[in-house]
Amino acid sequence: MPKRAILMCSCSFACPSMVNLNFPTFIERVRLEIPHDYMVVHPRLCETNGEALMEDLLKKDGITYITAACKIEKQAKLLRDGFQRAGVPMNEKTWKPVSIQFKTTEQAFEDVKKAVEEVGE
Numbered sequence: 267m268p269k270r271a272i273l274m275c276s277c278s279f280a281c282p283s284m285v286n287l288n289f290p291t292f293i294e295r296v297r298l299e300i301p302h303d304y305m306v307v308h309p310r311l312c313e314t315n316g317e318a319l320m321e322d323l324l325k326k327d328g329i330t331y332i333t334a335a336c337k338i339e340k341q342a343k344l345l346r347d348g349f350q351r352a353g354v355p356m357n358e359k360t361w362k363p364v365s366i367q368f369k370t371t372e373q374a375f376e377d378v379k380k381a382v383e384e385v386g387e
């Protein structure tokens with residue numbers, strides 16, 4: 267099984283589409299209740315310092331990044347530079363995106379849980 271790393275993007279804790287998401291509760295539940303290798307929470311992964319983090323952090327082999335952020339199509343565009351800077355291709359082995367927009371805390375938690383479990387199958 268690949269390592270499972272959760273990259274959480276909080277969209278500066280200010281995105282109107284995440285208003286029903288209680289981030290402190292969500293993050294802590296993910297940390298405690300979903301088996302994974304590690305998680306990182308960043309306020310804006312698609313901006314320069316988020317991309318710099320990804321460049322330093324992301325590895326090519328033996329790990330899948332579960333990204334919890336905006337719409338999947340949007341993530342594909344907005345996180346592309348970060349993956350590219352790290353030299354990691356965005357494919358089904360390396361990347362498992364989850365949209366946490368327009369979700370309640372419970373829905374977002376369940377969707378991240380499902381994604382992490384699917385990586386482990």
Ligand code: SF4
Pocket residue numbers: 275276277278281309310311312313335336337340341344345
């Ligand atoms: S990647 Fe998506 S969720 Fe994260 S800051 Fe950018 S727009 Fe917001």
